Amino acid sequence: MLSYALKRLLGAVPTLFFIITAAFFLMRVAPGGPFDQERTLEPSVMANLNATFGLDRPLHEQYLMYLGNLARGDMGPSFVYRDFKVHELLGSGLPVSIQLGLSALLLAFIVGATLGCVAALRQNSWVDYLVISVATFGITVPNFVVAPVLALIFAVWLDLxxxxxxxxxSPEHMLLPVVTLALPQVAVVARLIRGAMIEALRSDHVRTARAYGLPTRRIVIYHALRAASLPAVTYLGPAAAALLTGSIVVEQIFGIPGIGRYFVQGALNRDYTLVMGTVIIVAVFVVLFNLLVDLAYAALDPRVCYD
Amino acid sequence: MAPIFKLTDMHVRFDTPDGEVHAVCGTSMHVDPGETVAVVGESGSGKSQIMMAAMGLLSSNGRAQGSARFRNQELLGLSPRKLNQLRGKKITMIFQEPMTSLDPLYRIGDQLIEPMIEHEGLSARRARARALELLKLVMIPEPERKLRAYPHELSGGQRQRVMIAMALSGDPDLLIADEPTTALDVTIQAEILALLAQLQKKLGMAILFITHDLTIVEAFADRVYVMRKGAVMEEGPVTRIFADPQHAYTKMLLAAEPHGRKDPVPSAPVLLQADGVRVTFTRSKGLFGHDELCAVDGLDIQLREGQTIGIVGESGSGKSTFGRALLQMLPSEGTVVFQGARISGLDRSAMRKHRKALQMVFQDPYGSLSPRMTVGEIITEGLLVHQPELSGRDREARAAEALKAVGLEANMRNRFPHEFSGGQRQRIAIARAVILRPKVVVLDEPTSALDRSVQAQVIELLRDLQREFGLSYIFISHDLAVVRALSDTVIVMKEGKVVEQGPVDRIFDAPQSAYTRELIEAAFRLNTVLDRAAARA
Structure with a gap:
């Protein structure tokens, strides 16, 4: 298992390299540059700026320079937040985003799995329909609606x-943004678990467990849920990568210093280095969580084995 | 002696989207202590559902009515708590699918001790010691290691032994066995039945055996209920029912056992000749390594016009793989010559012109017909490829003709496969093959998924088609009775190799190898096998 994980991590290196290269050149293909503003700058000022940041050199030289710096852990200066290096920006925001994302992920799994189980056990009853409606609601209502409504109710009206x-x-600062982030995930997880649970409860080995007089609670948790959690785990891998890298809407509305906002700002400002930084972070998270999902599979299902 | 298990006027109904299905209609039966009772019936007879109903195991859309008493306790309507004190302790069950009836995610040991801890409050340690004893009792090789194994690491027969061990853990008064050997090879089936017979003699529990297989009923049970469409047709001691069946349905079932022999063909020219056919699969292993699995190891055959070669073997013997290799459906070594032309090594497009004459029918009549095409489209698809010059009207006419040849109605071609029963679907699959007027048809377990009475009809059909169109068959099956009824010559395969081959009567009347003898005994003389086992107990 360990050697498998190492092999996968090694395999991620060319993947990341490819992503970095593609992102670097795609960025440059897009029209505009970091110093284009509404008021055009003096050509001499522009030339100066370009020279300072090395943008006057041929593209392949810039590319090699970027790779060289990256290898030393330097993501270069941000073109817009000029007093900061990109890794400093990301380094201060990432822990905040991870705190939020992990909490939301945990909440989504626990609440989603519980709801899904309850719905599956009471299939086609009012409980089931209620869970499904709530889940559909959670998926359809966007977070820029949920966030202000939550803030209005719990902060303004109830003042809690x-x-x-x-x-x-700080739990009180985290609660509203975490709930906002988790809500759509709760909905998806509940639906996935419900479907898988219904199937698992019909399976032959659950029938065996019932025929051998095991109590329902044990059958549900021990024999059905473990098998039924596999699809949700599959979904949560990529979802975790998205959650942990922050959300611009939630950060903006609740005033949270995460990294979600850098995605949009970096792209709008043609802040080349910042965009590269965020791309790398997301790529690393995606690779990492896909690996974790595969390892979780092996842990949950002994038939899966990696050599 | 009062019966320990008594079902009176049982009804089972299911709510389905198409309305209510009345699966069991007012059925009564009983089991006396220590008795072996068989419930025999074809699929849909309600023989399993009546037991599920009694045990509170119906699916959520099912409802049971009537009375199911164990000793003096009514089971229907019993609280789950009270029911759970009986289930898995005093009444235990074994199911058909040894692959799926154990939880794939937990070790054998953990699953065995679960009911013991639940029912008897044993400590995990004591329960584990008892689990080991039970595995020894059911004679599993390396019982200590098996405790730590997962179900997928065991063979089908071993898994069924584990289920039996689980069933014995609470020292039951009644063991309900629902088709426990149907998914197993005949020799394994004989072993499992022998084990059950031995254990019953030793432990004295009653066994209620649900099966579709009359051979097992005859060898294994004291008394039998014959069920059909949710009702008991006939009931009585096994010896009486087999010697003197009263009900027309029982007579029909008994007559449906494959019988007769193929008429021998006068020496005809060789149609298909294969020499040294070898199929290997490579599996990756470790970082760079791989090992080779030889599925078929150097098989030769010579198929003459109008002849049938039967290939028998148990699962994993390579018989199906060989059938596919013959028709160049998977890469293989060796030479295959069809009508004087070498077809081995031909690529897809070069092979296409031979495909018309070389057809195949598969085992699963559910999976091998596309659910989104009409029957007409399914059976004429081959014509589009092989005879594109035919007009739509010609194809329709050919489809009608082919359907008639397999005993279906011409106007059924506008319907979809799901509207047909398993036997009808297999007829459709056969129609799809014969519409091309092939020379050779490879039949891969074509009757194995069918009830005996339906199987008998399909066998009759295959015989008629062979006579009418002069077809040659390669008939692949694990079912010796069917192979005997249809073949001129028989090849017995084991682990990719030929164990024995020869004319059908020589193989069945005077088998040379020990393995063939064992197969034949397990299939046709189950009585002897069980008597021997009982004598050992």
Missing amino acids: LPAGGWQNW
Whole structure:
């Protein structure tokens, strides 16, 4: 298993290299540059800026330079937040985004799995229909609606929680953004678990367990849920990569210093290095979580074995 | 003696989207202590559902009515708690699918101790010691290691032994066995039945055996209920029912056992000749390594016009793989010559012109017909490829003719496969092959998924078609009775190799190898096998 994980990590290196290369050149193909503004700059100022950031050199030289710096852990200066290096920006925002994302992920799995199980056990009853409706609602209502409504209810009307701001690991600051982030995931997980659970409860080995007089709770948790969690785990891998890299909407509305906002700002400003930084972060997370999903598969199902 | 298990006027109904299905209609039966009772019936007879109903195991759309008493306790309507004190302890069950009736995610040991801990409050340690004893009792090789194994690491027969061990753990008064050997090879089936007979003698529980197989009923049971469409047709001691069946359905079932022999063909020219056919599969292993699995190891055959070669063997013997290799459906070594032309090594497009004459029918009549095409489209698809010059009207006419040849109605060609029963679907699959007027048809277990009475009809059909169109068959099956009824010569395969081959009567009347003798005994003389096992107990 360990050698498999190592092999997969090694295999990720060319993948990442390809992504970095593609992103680098695609960025440059897009029209405009980091210093294009509404008011055109003096050509001499422009030339100066370009020279300072090395943008006057041939593209392949810039590319090699970028790779060289990256190998030393330097993602280069941001073109827009000029006092900061990109890795400093990402380094300060990432822990915040990870805190939010992990909490949302955990919440989504626990609440989603519970709802899914309950719905499956009461298939086609009002409980089931209620869960499905709530799930559909959770998927369809966008977070830029959910977030302000939550803030309005819990911060303004009830005055229970702050409407925004951030402190590390402070539950009251985390609650609203985490719930906002988790809601659509809860819905998806509940639906996935419900479907897989219905199938698992009909399976032959569950019939065996019932025929051998095991109590329902044990059958559901021990024999059905473990098998039924596989599709949800598959879904949660890529979902985790998305959650942990932050959300611009939630960060903007609750005033959270995560990295989600850099995606949009970087792209709009043609902040080449910042965009590259965010691309790398997402790519690493996707690779990592896909590996974790595969390892989780092996842990959950002994028939899956990697040599 | 009061019966320990008594079903009275049982009804089972299912709510389905197409309305209510009445699966069991007012059936009564009983089992006395220590008795072996068989319930025999074809698919859809309700023989399994009546037991599921009694045990509270119906699916959520099912409802049971009537009375099911175990000793003096009514099971229907019993609280789950009370029911769970009986299930898995006093009444235990074994199911048909040894592959799926154990939880694939947990070790054998953990699954065996679960009911013991639940029912008897044993400590995990004590339960594990008892589990080991039970595995020894059911004679599993390396019982200590098997405790730590997962179900997928065991063979089908071993898994069924594990199920039996589980069934014995609570020292039951009644063991309900629902087709426990149907998914197993005949020799394994004989072993499992012998084990059950031995254990029953030793432990004295009653066995209720649900099966479709009359051979097992005759060898294994004291008394039998014959069920059809949810009702008991006939009931009585096995010896009486087999010697003197009263009900027309029982008579029909008994008559449906494959019988007769193929008329020998006068020496005809060789149509298909294969020499040294070898099929190997490579499996990757470790980082760079791989090992080779030889599925078929150097087979020769010579198929003459109008002849049938039967290939028998148990699962994993390579018989199906050989059938496919013959028709160049998977890469193989060796030479195959069809009507004087070498077809081995031909690529797809070069092979296409021979395909018309070389057809195949598969085992699963459910999976091998596309659910989204009409029967007419399915059976005429080959014509589009091989006889594109035919007009739509010609194809329609050919489809009607082919359907008639397999005993279906011409106007059925506008319907979809799901509207047909298993036997009818297999007829459709055969129509798809014969519409091209082939020379050779490879039949890969064409009757194995069918009930005996339907099987008898399909065998009759295959015989008629052979006579009418002068077809040659390669008939692949694990079912010796069917092979005997249809073949001129027989090849017995095991682990990719030929164990024995020869004319059908010589193989069945005077088998030379020990393996063939064992197969024949397990298939036709189950009584002897069970008597011997009982004598050992």
